[in-house]
Amino acid sequence: MSDSGPRLRDVYITGVGAHLPGPAVGNDRMEDHIGRIHGRDSVVGRRALRWNGIRARHYALATDGTVRDSNAGMTAKAVAAALDDAGLGVGDLRHLATATTQGDYLVPGHATAVQAELGAGPLEIASYQSVCASALMAAKGAWLQVRVGEAEVAAAAAGEFSSRWFRPGFYEGTALVDPKGRLATEADFLRFTLSDGAGAVVMEPHPREQGLSLKVEWIDLTSLAGLFDPCMWAGSTRADRADMASAWSHAGPTEAHAAGAVALLQDFELLKIVIRAWIGIWLEKVDSGRIDPDRVDHLLCHYSARSLREEIVGLLENTAAMIPEEKWFTTLPETGNIGSASIWVMLEAFMKGERPKRGDRVLLIVPESGRAMIGFMMLEVV
Amino acid sequence: MADDAVADTLRKLAVVFADFEQRLEATPLIRKLTRGRFELADYHAFLINLRQQVKDGALWMSRAASNIGEDHLELRSTLMKHAVTEHRDFRLLETDFVAAGGRLEDIQQAKKNVGSEALSAWMFHEASKPDPFGLLGAMWIIEGLGSIKAKPWGLKVKERLGLPDDALRFLLYHGDNDVGHMEEFREMLAMVLPDEAVAERIVTTARVTARLYALQIEEIAA
Numbered sequence A: 001m002s003d004s005g006p007r008l009r010d011v012y013i014t015g016v017g018a019h020l021p022g023p024a025v026g027n028d029r030m031e032d033h034i035g036r037i038h039g040r041d042s043v044v045g046r047r048a049l050r051w052n053g054i055r056a057r058h059y060a061l062a063t064d065g066t067v068r069d070s071n072a073g074m075t076a077k078a079v080a081a082a083l084d085d086a087g088l089g090v091g092d093l094r095h096l097a098t099a100t101t102q103g104d105y106l107v108p109g110h111a112t113a114v115q116a117e118l119g120a121g122p123l124e125i126a127s128y129q130s131v132c133a134s135a136l137m138a139a140k141g142a143w144l145q146v147r148v149g150e151a152e153v154a155a156a157a158a159g160e161f162s163s164r165w166f167r168p169g170f171y172e173g174t175a176l177v178d179p180k181g182r183l184a185t186e187a188d189f190l191r192f193t194l195s196d197g198a199g200a201v202v203m204e205p206h207p208r209e210q211g212l213s214l215k216v217e218w219i220d221l222t223s224l225a226g227l228f229d230p231c232m233w234a235g236s237t238r239a240d241r242a243d244m245a246s247a248w249s250h251a252g253p254t255e256a257h258a259a260g261a262v263a264l265l266q267d268f269e270l271l272k273i274v275i276r277a278w279i280g281i282w283l284e285k286v287d288s289g290r291i292d293p294d295r296v297d298h299l300l301c302h303y304s305a306r307s308l309r310e311e312i313v314g315l316l317e318n319t320a321a322m323i324p325e326e327k328w329f330t331t332l333p334e335t336g337n338i339g340s341a342s343i344w345v346m347l348e349a350f351m352k353g354e355r356p357k358r359g360d361r362v363l364l365i366v367p368e369s370g371r372a373m374i375g376f377m378m379l380e381v382v
Numbered sequence B: 001m002a003d004d005a006v007a008d009t010l011r012k013l014a015v016v017f018a019d020f021e022q023r024l025e026a027t028p029l030i031r032k033l034t035r036g037r038f039e040l041a042d043y044h045a046f047l048i049n050l051r052q053q054v055k056d057g058a059l060w061m062s063r064a065a066s067n068i069g070e071d072h073l074e075l076r077s078t079l080m081k082h083a084v085t086e087h088r089d090f091r092l093l094e095t096d097f098v099a100a101g102g103r104l105e106d107i108q109q110a111k112k113n114v115g116s117e118a119l120s121a122w123m124f125h126e127a128s129k130p131d132p133f134g135l136l137g138a139m140w141i142i143e144g145l146g147s148i149k150a151k152p153w154g155l156k157v158k159e160r161l162g163l164p165d166d167a168l169r170f171l172l173y174h175g176d177n178d179v180g181h182m183e184e185f186r187e188m189l190a191m192v193l194p195d196e197a198v199a200e201r202i203v204t205t206a207r208v209t210a211r212l213y214a215l216q217i218e219e220i221a222a
Helices: A027-034 A045-052 A071-085 A110-118 A134-147 A162-166 A185-191 A253-259 A268-288 A310-318 A339-352 B002-025 B028-034 B040-066 B070-086 B089-099 B104-109 B114-127 B135-161 B169-173 B179-192 B196-218
Strands: A012-019 A095-100 A124-129 A154-160 A197-204 A214-223 A298-301 A361-368 A373-381
Touching (some): A012 A071, A012 A339, A027 A045, A027 A162, A045 A185, A071 A110, A071 A154, A071 A197, A071 A339, A095 A110, A095 A339, A124 A134, A134 A154, A134 A197, A134 A214, A134 A339, A134 A361, A134 A373, A162 A185, A185 A268, A268 A373, A268 B135, A298 A339, A310 B002, A310 B179, A339 A361, B002 B028, B002 B135, B002 B179, B002 B196, B028 B135, B028 B196, B040 B070, B040 B104, B040 B135, B070 B179, B089 B169, B114 B135, B135 B169, B135 B196
Parallel strands (some): A095 A124, A095 A154, A298 A361
Antiparallel strands (some): A154 A197, A361 A373
């Protein structure tokens, strides 16, 4: 049978890297890093931590608010670590795809800053920006670059520096703080959820000669942005966020800040609906045969199984679509939720540990509440 | 195996419900509610338009029960019990409407909207067939709405309009999205499955019901 289409190559993850800034910070000390609004302890912090189950995280901010690294700097370190893990150097890289929620600058794209911090020569780059799922957007881009023969070595990297968004200066003097000095829950909850770090993977058209590689079977992303208002966002107030004319850039930076539009916010009621939408897409994948839960040996999910409410777990069990918890691998409790970087930080820990065996199928799932999106990546250990 | 057939059908139904919920979220009325633009007139219109379907609900369920053959007496009993439990619920909508400042005759004399007409005609048509097991799919959609969506909507209406609980009893009372609800539904499915044609009919009926129900909500204009 002749193949008249483009010849597609198999693609392998040959290196994984992670960078976590500074020492691990426990729950009791985290407010020393992100700061206290008007000097007062948060009222929702404990509740947020109980819900997300995070016990430790890393910050690129010192306790006095001093910035110890940049998003680009951390991302570049993760790329260097992944290249090193693959037995390659920066000079071997042909395509750099980066993901982040917010780069250090507004303009130009994050990939330019990462390339510069990496000290890389002329290079093809691509900047992907959203929230957590941007990691898999970049991965899909890098994967296709190698798959179609455009690049021999591609890296997909993701970095986050969330904590600098959580400093009191982002909130004090804005409409997000009430007359008693309490920060609105939709802003405060995220301060106890997200933290800093970076991760990266290197892809090549052949597995590594020694050690384990991961063959990329497929990457699927589905966004439902056309159906939902923003669920986690920055750049508009809660009330006006569905109206693009309310964007911070229209009001101007000073007015937007005063209105509370320059802060990361989350709508928790909408989140419950978005979670059901993620589950709907998951069930569709199972129903169509794209994913057979019985054939997944390890699940790395950027979401904690413990955070799923009873009725969601019940639904998954009743529809033969639950992957039993012993197959889940996560570092969320120890490394925190690092947004887009989490999935690579988890994959790095997974590959360095004892669990992966040749022939195992590894499924990555990255849900993003942003405007309702979810990504899946199927890998096989080779 | 009955368990596998039930799980397969439930999974397809869950996918239909997810799509249904997303469609509802994008309707003008629910957009107003979630975007903080919901007015008392919207709540009145919501109650008026819900009443039609709620009033018909117990009736088509009774008709469906009367068309279930003697091989499925247990399912017939379950449907009859459901019909008894729900056949006065539309009165609750009327008292909510009055407690929210509406006039009783306005809600009682209102006409069905285009979506309600289509939904009602469809339900009675299906219920009139012998062994109308496909209607389990319709129950999945309508009861799912009651157990998953009603209460959060009620709380939002309350927050937005500052109404007392006795003006919100229908939405708030429908209550909790509990695991028991799912168990009961599984038992009903197990009474008619495994049967490929029935499973397919249940999912199709859920899909059509979801579309027509969403049309009913789309058609609400204050």
